[in-house]
Amino acid sequence: MSAEIIDGKASAARLRARIAEDVRALAARGITPGLAVVLVGEDPASEVYVRSKGRMTREVGMTSFEHRLPADTPEDALLALIAQLNADPAVNGILVQLPLPRHMDEAAVINAIAPEKDVDGFHVINAGRLATGQTAMVPCTPLGCLMLLRDRLGPLAGKRAVVIGRSNIVGKPMAQLLLRDSATVTIAHSRTADLPALCREAEILIAAVGRPFFVQGDWIRPGATVIDVGINRTEDGLVGDVDFVAARQRAGAITPVPGGVGPMTIACLLANTLTAAARTHGLPDPEGLTL
Numbered sequence: 001m002s003a004e005i006i007d008g009k010a011s012a013a014r015l016r017a018r019i020a021e022d023v024r025a026l027a028a029r030g031i032t033p034g035l036a037v038v039l040v041g042e043d044p045a046s047e048v049y050v051r052s053k054g055r056m057t058r059e060v061g062m063t064s065f066e067h068r069l070p071a072d073t074p075e076d077a078l079l080a081l082i083a084q085l086n087a088d089p090a091v092n093g094i095l096v097q098l099p100l101p102r103h104m105d106e107a108a109v110i111n112a113i114a115p116e117k118d119v120d121g122f123h124v125i126n127a128g129r130l131a132t133g134q135t136a137m138v139p140c141t142p143l144g145c146l147m148l149l150r151d152r153l154g155p156l157a158g159k160r161a162v163v164i165g166r167s168n169i170v171g172k173p174m175a176q177l178l179l180r181d182s183a184t185v186t187i188a189h190s191r192t193a194d195l196p197a198l199c200r201e202a203e204i205l206i207a208a209v210g211r212p213f214f215v216q217g218d219w220i221r222p223g224a225t226v227i228d229v230g231i232n233r234t235e236d237g238l239v240g241d242v243d244f245v246a247a248r249q250r251a252g253a254i255t256p257v258p259g260g261v262g263p264m265t266i267a268c269l270l271a272n273t274l275t276a277a278a279r280t281h282g283l284p285d286p287e288g289l290t291l
């Protein structure tokens with residue numbers, strides 16, 4: 001058997017087209033959603049993402065604001081910029097690119113963002129809202145994964161899901177989203193006993209580890225839906241966390257890297273910016289882009 005390849009690039013393009021329509025409808029009311037991206041330091045990989053975020057933001061008709069600060073910027077100066085963006089009515093979404101330089105307190109910086117402008121969904125208020133079933137800004141990567149899963153599988157209720165990885169940006173919010181859709185969720189991590197056996201139980205397997213070829217072909221339950229969140233730069237180019245060639249022999253469907261989760265992450269960032277703009281203006285949430 002060979003798995004269906006889940007085309008995240010195509011799904012993301014459809015999602016952006018759908019967002020662009022809503023942006024046009026807002027323009028008729030004199031509203032242009034704005035997204036501010038803040039990059040501290042000069043990590044070359046981050047530069048690539050920031051540029052492609054800016055391009056796609058403009059493509060859907062939103063305003064893109066970019067702020068580049070040197071790596072040795074004092075934390076106070078970053079906090080002052082965030083305060084200025086919080087107060088700016090043209091800015092509906094604020095993304096501070098992670099990781100930050102080591103001298104900064106990442107949690108303090110994220111929690112300085114106004115929760116309603118926190119389009120990454122990383123603010124502790126948004127994490128709490130998601131976990132308690134309240135209206136939240138939902139982290140982009142897990143939201144994109146959820147959209148791909150719902151598209152492929154329909155309702156997720158009762159499905160057995162295993163999430164490998166417990167980060168605040170992917171693993172934990174991914175588990176919360178699956179739980180909200182009534183899946184049976186297990187979060188696995190570096191201390192999990194007999195991970196291969198656990199994965200073989202999973203009808204839905206999410207790999208968010210950050211290690212190339214970590215998930216092996218014989219860990220995959222036959223017919224499973226496999227979502228590979230990994231973005232690993234190797235000598236052979238960009239690869240995920242899953243041994244793709246081996247896994248696709250057993251999976252029912254699998255996301256590729258590149259062209260899977262990554263493009264959906266950026267599309268969901270734009271979706272969250274649109275949602276933030278709608279909420280700010282007292283308009284209903286855009287259909288199908290929120291939980």
Ligand SMILES: Nc1nc(=O)c2c([nH]1)NC[C@@H]1CN(c3ccc(C(=O)N[C@@H](CCC(=O)O)C(=O)O)cc3)C=[N+]21
Pocket residue numbers: 046048049095096097098099120140231238257258259260261262263264265266
């Ligand atoms: N506050 C914050 N929010 C983020 O969302 C955030 C961040 N910090 N720091 C860096 C990571 C990384 N990230 C990616 C988004 C899209 C692709 C993506 O579209 N990748 C393409 C390939 C791009 C390439 O070739 O390099 C793909 O998978 O097909 C990758 C990585 C968002 N991040």
